[in-house]
Amino acid sequence: MAYILNTPEEQRAMLAQLGLEHIEELFAVIPAELRLQRPLQLPPALSEMELHQLLEGLAQRNTSAAQLPCFLGGGAYDHFIPAVVDAIASRSEYYTAYTPYQAEASQGTLQVIFEYQTLMCQLTGLAVANASLYEGGSGVAEAVLMALGVTGRHQGEVLVPESLHPDYRRVLATYLANLSCTLRVLPTPAGFLDPDDLRQTISDRTAAVVLQSPNFFGHLEELTEGAALAHRVGAVCIAVFDPISLGILQRPGDCGADIAVAEGQGLGIPLGYGGPYLGILACRDDTAYLRRLPGRLVGQTTDRQGRRCWVLTLQTREQHIRREKATSNICTNQGLMALRAAVYLTALGPQGLRETAELCLRKAHYAAQQLTRIAGVELRFRRPFFKEFTVRWPGPTHSLPHQLRQRGLLAALPLGRWFPHLHDCFTLAVTEKRTRAEIDALAAALQDCLH
């Protein structure tokens, strides 16, 4: 049988040592009426070759971003992944190890996570980063839970603009469902949260303000002003960022954010139909924050011979020590994804990250220019954007993805599903991978769809 080493003879010898004849006898402690009296109704076992053919068949029933140019965004982006990322992440010394409880047997993983924590601090301009969360949406929820603890405003309000990724908002609402705080959604008719609207809503009951910049529509928020407004009332400013954008945009920490959260998928992680991704979380230099940080942390120390080394630390925040009083229930992190992000950022370096961001910016603006030359097509919002933008379309949008697919493109995310009032809009994302020819083809295909 696949993956089992003991031969029937060895099994018999082992059973004999236990004074047993048949392996079934080991399960005699399970009351007979609870034992399954039939085989599981599952398909029969397949050899590697048969299953390979079956999976290739399933894979071929999909149309992927490896086949067609992808202009889809909405929280997952088709960025280029250098080969070094796959080469390192496929080292099985990393991917077949587990949480580094035994520091002596895990210096590789521990040092990688320490480097990852440092890279996230460098990226965000904040002082502390944890060893990763699951992904963007639950990362936002964890950040809000942290803010509730830091401010003590457990009965207070959490303010989120409509421009926050609507599925991040939905995850947040799920996490807060049975807690005492109120989630308040602020409209963003101009495609971003107008600081004047925030000023009128924010109060000393506000525990947190969550600002995503660039936001779900692709546009920038007034992060610096938002953070200042939050601080004036003692609230926590949570910035949700796009890690690639930080090659050119100001870092959340430099804008005054107290906690920065991101979907880390853009940092060398395959699209993978939505996961596994990486939740990035960094916060400012403050023990009140540090004590409430969810998940694992790696710290530097020395061993008994004075050698510099790394260990899991500050574990008294965690569920396995504090149980119901823990800062979060997180046990697994995204170690392998954090490794990918660390290698990706190291491979790019400061210059590579800046150039990647510049390419996204220039190509996205070129695409916006080409598209808006089509009669009746315009940008929905007049706001600065980075690599993604919202288009108002003169026809029905729900069938557009299919029409564009027929024209050889994976493009257009109709917004009606999340925002009924934006039923005539869709977003497009343009990464550094998109060529001028692909962008021109997109413009031509969209023109064609109107006829």
Added chain:
Amino acid sequence: MNNVAATELIFELSQPGRRCHRLPECDVPPVEETAQWLPTCYRAAAPPPLPEVGEVDLIRHYVNLSTRNMSIDTHFYPLGSCTMKYNPKRHERWAALSGFAALHPLQDEQTVQGILQLLYELQEFLAEISGLPAVSLQPAAGAQGELTALLVAAAYFRDQAQPQRRKVLVPDSAHGTNPASAALAGFETVTIKSTPQGLVDLNDLRSHLGPDVAVFMITNPNTLGLFETQIRTITDWLHEVGALVYLDGANMNAILGITRPGDFGADMQHYNVHKTFTGPHGGGGPGSGPVAVRDFLAPYLPVPIVVREGDRYRLDFDRPKSIGRVHTFYGNVGILLRGYCYIRTLGPEGLRQVSQQAVLNANYLRRRVAQILEVPHPGPCMHEFVASARRLLRDRKVRAMDLAKRLLDFGIHAPTVYFPLVVPEALMIEPTETESKATLDAFADALGRIVAEDPEHLRTAPHTTPISRPDEVKAVKEPILRWHPPSATAAASSIADAPVVTTAPSSNPEPHAHPAG
């Protein structure tokens, strides 16, 4: 393991001007309004201060570092509760097929029929294995699966107009994630005692039953590796008072095709795909924690669920009673895919053999270890067992941690230590089905030699690893959680100077405690 070539941090290798990845020239003409569209006030003066290294630097650094790990592919890794079984290489190849790995999560459903079919079939497989018919693949880890199920329970009781059900009962041997998830879902937790035999104390359980109980979270087989033989009585009692039973599925590796949670009375459970169905553990994750529930709880599961209509598959968002979402997209699809491959490789008979072999290996090793250390609970065990170094501590001042550290010198990853909390000086040992008799014998032989060694040699172990006995108290008292450039070290963030108010771990072994992921 003893590679000393990777002791520098990547930041210390940085040389200004070095580069690894290079980008192409921009092929689009400049757009006049670009500057206007991104005013300088949003721009950073300089990119983030990331390290600057060449490709050879990078590869040597991370490859050398990798050799400073123990892993399943290099060592026996009997970490109890974590099911560290072999991770098949074929899974890595299939997960990397571009027809899966390069799918955008918001693609038109017509372009993702293959992956939707796979996910739909996996939902069906997991329903059959648990005997619970409705499945959500969305939770990204076991702990998130627990939270999801508890939020489902809360929504169900709200719908049933029973808001008084505020209590979640959790055995004292449970994983720490159980009470933490219950608190996050807004419940109060009540701890239920274990008997000296290691099972749920029925008297204590009964004394807590009432109309305020929402959920009993039980791990079966439990964290001592014992099957809760009274499980049917327990689940009947809970149902009589109108409460739900949640099964922590961490230990499913013992019962695949042998007994089903739905058949012994559980109403909800999570799976750990990274354990039972061998998604690689990844140095801490990603995991994957699907939940399975009874029919009457199905309306509350997260959206979307994959549904089949004729020969088409689609994502069903139209579920008005749903708790919402716990993940931005559909969960850790890459790990789910590996779980699917595993189930298709083994088939019904193979899965049953997995549990049989896992239980045989555990009992065989238990018998050998019981000749060396105290094994406080009577056998047979299921897929794992817990030994205690209590007598060694009393007689020779040698702790469970000392044994764990010394095992590393024999090329064996340490078992889980100091968990479960109900056993003093616990060593929790889970060999899994993919290890041979010879490996188990080597473990027992090593342990036998170790307990006879000079206690001082054990207290200073390990002796052959790249480092030994890191100062954990210092790591807590003077936390250094990131690297700072040398010139900045003196003025470094005050985090380094400001101790966090937490308990120092050295005198208290619990911080080493337990993995549950």
